[in-house]
Amino acid sequence: MSLRTCLLATSTLALAAPAIADVNIYTTRQPELIQPVMDAFTAETGIAVNLAFVSEGIVERLKAEGARSPADLVMTVDIANLKQIVDADVVQAVESDVLTNAIPPALRDTDNQWFGLTTRARVVYASLDRVADGEITTYEDLASDKWEGRICTRSGLHNYNLALASAVIAHHGEEDAKDWVAGIKNNLARKPEGNDRAQVKAIWAGECDIALGNTYYMGKMLADEEQTEWAESVRLVFPTFEDGGSHVNVSGVAMTQAAPNKEEALQLMEFLVSPEAQSIYAELNFEYPVLADAPLSELVESWGPVTADETDLTEIAGHRAAALRIMEEVDYDG
Template identity: 80%
Template sequence: MTLRTTLLATACAAIAAPAVADVNIYTTRQPELIQPVMDAFTAQTGIAVNLAYVDDGLVERLKAEGARSPADLVMTVDIANLMQIVEAGVIQPVESDVLTAAVPENLRSSDNLWFGLTTRARIIYASRDRVADGEVTTYEDLASDKWEGRICTRSGVHNYNLALTSAVIAHLGEEGASAWAAGVHENLARKPEGNDRAQVKAIWAGECDISLGNTYYMGQMLSDPEQTEWANSVRIIFPTFENGGTHVNISGVAMTNAAPNRAEALQLMEYLVSPEAQAIYAESNFEYPVLADAPLSELVASWGTFDADTVKLDELAGHRPTALRIMEEVNFDG
């Protein structure tokens, strides 16, 4: 073969060989929280992942971009945010035996539009000094008058609390949930304010004895020298519903309608529910894997075990408008 022939063959091969596409993600999560698992995917596949942090206006951005959107995937937290994306019509169903086998049925869309990646439990932070073991065991307990003036929480209309109230509706019905919300409101030590960590600080300061919060905030507080003392002043209690388990919410992923790199995006979605990725993801964010038997981080495991509620998140999303109305009717934040 002559040199000219060799060069021509090499050039033709280069033209014929398809370039490895990147995967582009719009995320409402801080990129540093998910970068470790993306780096692991790139190391394994050679496919680069580009993260674009979209704090506000995610749905509006996807609708405005339409078919021209560079985004392949959307990653966000909370079932309410996922349902906003569904209702906007900007994502497509994904058929994957890998995803449906890995993600429990109650933690994914019934029509394969979104899939949970990690879970977080909505638990009780309780003062180590002022709350006895066994003093609170259920969400229903929070409405008992024994907690009058002893509860702190963030806004009742925040997505995390609306999801919990939706779960209360699923278990107690609308009338029972309204009575529950009114009872919890009567037991508040102060007007709802701040985030979940602010409630733990209030317990540390003696302003209240228990608060509602997501599990991963304990990990975040223990990682912050200014908040470690707050975290050490409380313990985690996994309440349940009297006829159910502990309420959980998710972080999730969906594929956009545009998805210019669909094959690579699907490859990443399936990787995210693999044992390797689930372990990295859960370790980085102090969350729980959706994949059964995936290892927990040592810290998360130290908080104890719980039985997650099995009500489908699709159902909870349907109760959200009623939950919002109930919180407004009882003037929860007033």
């Protein structure tokens, strides 16, 4: 065989070899927040990851695309969003011993359609100057009249507060949950407005003494020169339910029904619960890993231990409609 024939044969074989497929992700998280962990996956496997930021309408987009969708995975935050994509029938069950062994049962779907990747606690930001250590103990206590005129929150209709109210329903039932929501409303120092960071700013400004917020915002504020002073005016307090632990929510991942690159997508899902990925992901977002042995970031560790409530998040999500109805009935935002 001539050299020319050998070269042609080699070229033909190279062209015929299947290329490694990319993994395509629709994400409601800003891509820069998760790009480093995707880069680590690509470095280990050679599989590229394409991130498409979809801030709203992710379910509608997947429905419209149907079987033609290029998306293999969806990454989003909050149990309500994860439940929405499951209820819309745009994702599929994934059977993986790696995922089920790494993720506690309360932080993944009972039918394996979504999997938690990191957690955040819904806690209290308390003024260092005006709230004593040990003054805050439980979520139930926040409805006590001792907090009258001292609480700030964002809208009661926001997913984060609806999830917390849903957890109250899971623990105490709808009637008691309605009394709790009404009690919080009676204790508000001002009409609900702004995001979680805005509540901390209000504490710093002396408008209120305590506020509900997610843990990771402390890290984000400390990393923002303009907001550092706000963060340094408060401390994190981890209330618990009287019969449970601190309310946590998740960021999570699910495989789409279409998933054109299913094998590679599963590789990425399993990588995301590896010690390396869990450490990177949690460090980037000031969140808690779902993998028990993964290290916390130095800042998150400084906040102290969290006793996470063990109520299944799927159960909590099932109470969301009732929580929304309660918020509207008590006119929480009014």
